[in-house]
Amino acid sequence: MLNKTEDKIKHVAIIMDGNGRWAKEHGKDRKYGHRAGAQNLIDISETCIKNNIDYLTVYAFSTENWNRPEDEKKSLFTLLEEFYKKEIKRLIKNNIKICHIGDISKFPERTYNIIKKTEEETRQYLEGKDIKLTITIALNYGSRDELSRSIKNICLDFDKGIITTDDIDENLILRYLDTNDIPEPDLLIRTSGEYRLSNFLLYQIAYTELYFTDIYWPDFSEEEFIKAIENYKKRKRRFGG
Ligand code: IPE
Ligand code: IPE
Ligand code: MG
DSSP states (O other): OOOOSOOSOOEEEEEOOOHHHHHHHTTOOHHHHHHHHHHHHHHHHHHHHHTTOOEEEEEEEEGGGGGSOHHHHHHHHHHHHHHIIIIIHHHHHTTEEEEEESOGGGSOHHHHHHHHHHHHHHHHHHTTSOOSEEEEEEEEEOHHHHHHHHHHHHHHHHHTTSOOGGGOSHHHHHHHSTTTTSOOOSEEEEOTTOOOOTTSSTTTTTTOEEEEOSSOGGGOOHHHHHHHHHHHHTOOOOTTO
16 A cells, blocks of 8 residues: 555665676676675665665566576576575574565576575564564566566456456555565665666556665665665655645
8 A cells, every 4th residue: 555644764665776887897797796786785674774664675686687698697596596595594583574576486496496495484483573674575576577467366366256347456456466565665766877667666666756876786885875765755745635
């Protein structure tokens, strides 16, 4: 549901862009940039907790990123596996919940298994505990793919008689999206100086505030995050009213 009443920033979404260009500027390969980007996600999740944000949703691999060279994809999947094995465990121990959106079944089997295992461990470990932050990682995510999959599921439930055409409204659609159990983002940040959404959360950001910065993702520090938050706080959200 749209978070219309509160001033509190509940949910921040980030298009973590610019790893490759950041690496190039440092005379390194793209892999080095992705590694620095992954480390920055850890730092920013701590910043979110400090700032009382409940949900952080990050774009890590898009449905279009399959078009990248094989060796870059391979190094991204290896990095993902390492990241889950090492860092995510630490996050969970700090009462951070890890969720996913996107179709992870398309990933190589080893990567897929590690992601699934982490999800399961998160669920078990955090049962009954106070959750400090929910991080949703978008993996093989694209809004158009998400919408297609959700329409398919709506049709299947219609066929089974679980829903009727009268049930179909904005809220029902929200419930069939991958993001069904998280609120809509209050603020969407895109780093690296690109002014586009690249197929990210198109349905969910109908009334989200947008913030674009030239800073490359690995350099998007706590200070830069606070700048985005301060900028958001100056805005007046009207929701058409
Ligand atoms: C974002 O950084 C991370 C992914 C898309 C996986 P890029 O890899 O897009 O870096 P640039 O945009 O080429 O600098
Ligand atoms: C968007 O960045 C996807 C992620 C950050 C994972 P891209 O670098 O893939 O997007 P474009 O190609 O610049 O639109
Ligand atoms: Mg990019």
